[in-house]
Amino acid sequence: MTLDKDLETRRLTDCLARIDVNLGQIGARLSDYQRDIQAAHDHMWEARRDMDHLDKVAMRQSIDQMMRSSDVLRAQAKKLAKLRKSPYFGRFDFRRQDRNETGSYYIGIHDFRDEDTQEPWVYDWRAPVSSLFYDFETGPARYEAPSGTIPGDLTLKRQFRIRDGAMEFMLDVSVNIVDDVLQEELARASDDGMKNIVATIQRDQNAIIRDAEAHTLIIQGVAGSGKTSIALHRIAFLLYRFKDTLSSADILIISPNRVFADYIGNVLPELGEETVPEIGMETLAAQILGPKIRFQSFFEQTARLLDSDDQAMKERIRAKAAPEFLRQIEAYARHLEKTSFAPEDIVVRKRPLPGFVFETTWGRLGQLDLAERIVAMGNSVIEQFEAQYNVELRKEERAVIRKAARGMVKRTTLRKAYREFFDWIGRPELFQPVGGRLEYADVFPLIYLRMLTEGVENPHAGVKHLLVDEMQDYTPVQYAVLARLFKCRKTILGDATQSVNPYSASTPERIEAVLEGAWRVTLNKSYRSTWQIMQFALKIAPNPDLVAMERHGPDPDLAVVGTQKDAVARIAKAVRDFRASDHTSLAVLAKTQAQATRLHGALTDAGVDARLLEEGSAGFSTGVVVCTPHLAKGLEFDRVIIPDASDAVFSTEMDRNLLYVACTRAMHQLSLISVGAPSRFLEATEGDRARNGTRQAV
Ligand SMILES: Nc1ncnc2c1ncn2[C@@H]1O[C@H](COP(=O)(O)OP(=O)(O)OP(=O)(O)O)[C@@H](O)[C@H]1O
DSSP states (O other): OHHHHHHHHHHHHHHHHHHHHHHHHHHHHHHHHHHHHHHHHHHHHHTTTTOOHHHHHHHHHHHHHHHHHHHHHHHHHHHHHHHHHOOOSEEEEEEETTSSOEEEEEEESSOEEOTTTOOEEEEETTSGGGHHHHHOOSEEEEEEETTEEEEEEEEEEEEEEEETTEEEEEEEOOSSSOHHHHHHHHHSOOOSSOOOOGGGOOHHHHHHHTOOSOSEEEEEEOTTSSHHHHHHHHHHHHHHHTTTTOOGGGEEEEOSOHHHHHHHTTHHHHTTSOOOOEEOHHHHHHHHHOTTSOBOOHHHHHHHHHHOOOHHHHHHHHHHHSHHHHHHHHHHHHHHHHHTBOOOOEEETTEEEOHHHHHHHHHHTTTSOHHHHHHHHHHHHHHHHHHHHTOOOOHHHHHHHHHHHHHHBOOOOHHHHHHHHHHHTTOGGGOOOBTTBBOHHHHHHHHHHHHHHTOOOOTTTTOSEEEEOSGGGSOHHHHHHHHHHOOSEEEEEEOGGGOSOGGGOOOHHHHHHHSTTOEEEEEOEEOSSOHHHHHHHHHHSOOTTOEEOOOOOOOOEEEEESSHHHHHHHHHHHHHHHHTSSOOEEEEEOSSHHHHHHHHHHHHHTTOOOEEOOTTOOOOOSEEEEEOHHHHTTOOEEEEEESOOBTTTSOSHHHHHHHHHHHTTEEEEEEEEEESSBOGGGHHHHHHHHHHTOEEEO
């Protein structure tokens, strides 16, 4: 091993030297370009009077070309500079069956091929051959190359950590990706955003990342199983694999809020790709409906559910999230289609024009938007009339037909049609706008009805891959809308047990029923939290399929206190402990936004510096934050404190979900405070704590 270490250290030094040489060459070429561009500008300026138009155009084109080439070089230099810090993280030796030689492959975030010798020093982790590193232990192995399957033998697998050009460790691994490295990665304190996992991608995760076959992939994964990480690595993989036809701008992420979007925003740049456009469901709805239709947000809907025990509202939400509701809208659209058209016989130039001509033409044009359809029907009937009677109609006669065509279509406003839909299904009580604003649960049904009856302008027609995170929070109607708007490939991910609104939650099966032909995969291994935190969370929401990572840490602790003031004092102390630790993020997760805001005020009064995250917050940050499980969903923190886990706060099934989401945000440490008797969902955890002595009454 010492010999190997010397060899590897030497190779690293050589690799860095080659990178430096290449960087130097790029620098020199860039200076040449700069000089030439400057010279061309000077020439244009000095000789402008002697140059004709064509000379000037040619000169401009040559300058533009040089500028484009400089940009490419600058991007290359940026990649190399990054690679210089950590050129690779793994190596494997592979002997192809069809060749009698063993090749050593080093893999890193990017390819690095020496400009002069064309020697491949580093292979991109997304290259076909690199999948050997993730998929096989030493022994027989194979990978899929563009030319077909390449079988052979993997004779060595090695893991490195190189930081700032220095090798921190190297480790030979015979079993999959070494557990020690993964353990160490997971034990690290959180970063100021989501991190890339290229060095430790697991085999089942790799299969999802590299899948290029599925048109629509639904990933159901338990809390902390790496769904979001995998989805982003999958995007990076697809951008590499289809680099000639797919660019970052062709991808769209539907994300739950800005904080989450900001949190995941640095993964793709870290992987050397541009960030991908992102949008929330509400923005998408507003783009389609326009400014005149105002509506409540999903966040407001959830807040109302938590603040009041309005059974009628729950029923309205539940009914609109049922798969039958989707069918009912479709049936209603068909009904409108049938009843909204009343054909009539008319006479033009003393000749009969029967209603059935309008009717059959109308039926044939069903794929057009309403307005286009009426115009197209008029035009088509005119053509048919002229052909039938072999005449050419005058302008006024054509106008008569067009007017008649318009009159046959019974128009109604979308809003009125939507309201009448509830009468039609015999449930008028389900439509309850508040103060001129639609309830959130009505927004996508309304859009869907519009799509079916009038058609909508697609604001994202160019998207080639759609990524939907937190899939459980969207209803079948929302998926039906997405399916019509985005005919492109899709990656859809989430966890049915992490819904923040169980009345409108969707299971993967329900989603699959709407997105026909989708492939479904399941991830059951959870990586984020320590074994102790995961076991604790599982007692709140049992899941026999979940496999927790064997990474150990302190038991979660529950302190029962008498008053809110005691709770604030405990949090203040926990914040002090946190600040003295190596950890970088702590979240205090109150159940509702109102509670979070109050608590934030109380903490500020107690001299605790914390940031309050709200619906409109723009970004993620480390340090101490106060927010709700709803906003924290998808995020993670070194430490989590639940400021009031009493039964007075967490008692319904919806609360159970929120408590589970809150606990599973913690990577290393979880503390709960209960003002009064603890939540019924913590009863199952009581026995353990009594045994370990971690429950404290204060
Ligand atoms: N193969 C891996 N190597 C290293 N870290 C990993 C791996 N897989 C997952 N993780 C880590 O596990 C944590 C959870 O990942 P991620 O947030 O992607 O999971 P998730 O399934 O989207 O979680 P949730 O649904 O609970 O929000 C992250 O810190 C991520 O870096």
